[in-house]
Amino acid sequence: MTITQLHYVLAVAEHQNFTKAAQKVFVTQPTLSMQIQKLEDELDVLIFDRSKKPIELTETGKKIVQQARNIVNESDRIQDIVDQQKGFVGGLFRLGIIPTVMPTLLPMFLKTFIKKYPKVKLKIEELHTEAIIEKLQDGHLDAAIAATPLELPSVKEAPLYYEPFVGYIPEGHRLSQKTKLEVDDLDLDDILLLQDGHCFKEGILNLCKSTRTSGDDHFQLESGSFETLVKLSNEGLGMTLLPYLQTLEMSESEKKNLKMFSEPSPAREVSLIYNKSELKMQIIEALRSTIAGVIRGAITFQNVKIISPLHKK
Template identity: 80%
Template structure:
């Protein structure tokens, strides 16, 4: 068997279609099919059940794909070892970023990084945390920027910064006269939230130590956009919470409605995460140092209470 054959198997397992898989690996469909058939004949087993639509892995095929992924990933890292030894910082680097971090953090560091490391070819995807973890484990991402702690086996977390939660309280809200808020001031059914899948929403639910209950509500609404939540708050439909970096880009007319929390300020931890077996550490360290260089001037809060995005509702304090 060859690494090429294993790559073909992984492509078909991902796309569940021989034609799409062939396009992914830049060969003709007959060539790909022939090589997979040769591998099946050599092993005297069937990897794919071709009678089903879409194509499905057989039971033994599932185990073979898992091992093939490990073999291909390890073979790819031979070049990584050479690059590290030479101190070379370059090549393709696949980075995932969660949606509530992408629009604020990315513009802050991407220009500096590309100028400093012109040989690195960044491929950036905006993904929810669940998809990021899956792609990291499957080797489709080299690293990601996400809210932590995640406590996932095999995933390393390197904290970049702690980002406070900031309340957006319009002038007609009952909390509008408060100077600073306390966590106990929050009522979960009064908060406008992001839709499911956003870890920032999970953090807010953990902060309030409650689950959202829409029973009896006249309006049931969750959005994927902070901008939408702000506009709805301005219409008197409640208040919302924002990540601190997002507040820096608000209009001056909107900033007057921002309210900080009393110390320790509730915050989320944003980290660079990657597979523990990742060998592109020279690029990961370059990313970490570049982000650290731009973020330290934007976020200077010290006494914060980290709110976990996990359902376990863990929290801890950083001074």
């Protein structure tokens, strides 16, 4: 049994196709098939059910893949130890970022990071939290930036900052004359929300104790962007809630419609999250310190109440 064979098994398990798996690990399909067959013969079990289309793992194969992933991660740790001893911060690093953080945070730190750590090749993906968790656990991401806490035993969280919720309330709205918002002021029937899948939406639902009960709404809309929600709000179709960093680049006329909450302000915790195997910690720490350095001047709020991003049943 070799580490290479385990890499091949993981590739086939991921792609459910021998040809695609071979392309992923840069070998010919016959070579990959032969090595997996050799491993199956050695173990005297079938890892894959080749009669199914696409190929599926056998019940034993599922357990083997789970252990193979642990073994491959631990073998990667050897190179990781060497890199840390040498003080080397470089190589490919796969980073996931949730959509409600990507447009505001990434421009703040990316240029600084790549200038300071030119040997790191960042591969950045915009992903919803559910996809991030899956990819972290499968080893397809090295780390991610997401709203926390996620309460997952397999994932470690390093908080980066606490970002308050800010109300966007147009003129003429029932709350437009208030200087500070209270959580009890909110009514879900009156709030324009992001689409399902955004943890920021779940945070708002957790913040609001009421539920959508009226059946005579003229319309119901959930958008994929804060910009759309603001434009609809400007048309008098309701209020919305925004993360604080989203408000920094707004026009002066739109900023007049912003309302902060009374302290402790409801806020989301944004963290750098990574697998408990703690691979590539030197790059994770470099990211954490770089982001902490640039965010310190933008967010100085201390008296906040963290709102969970998890769906509450």
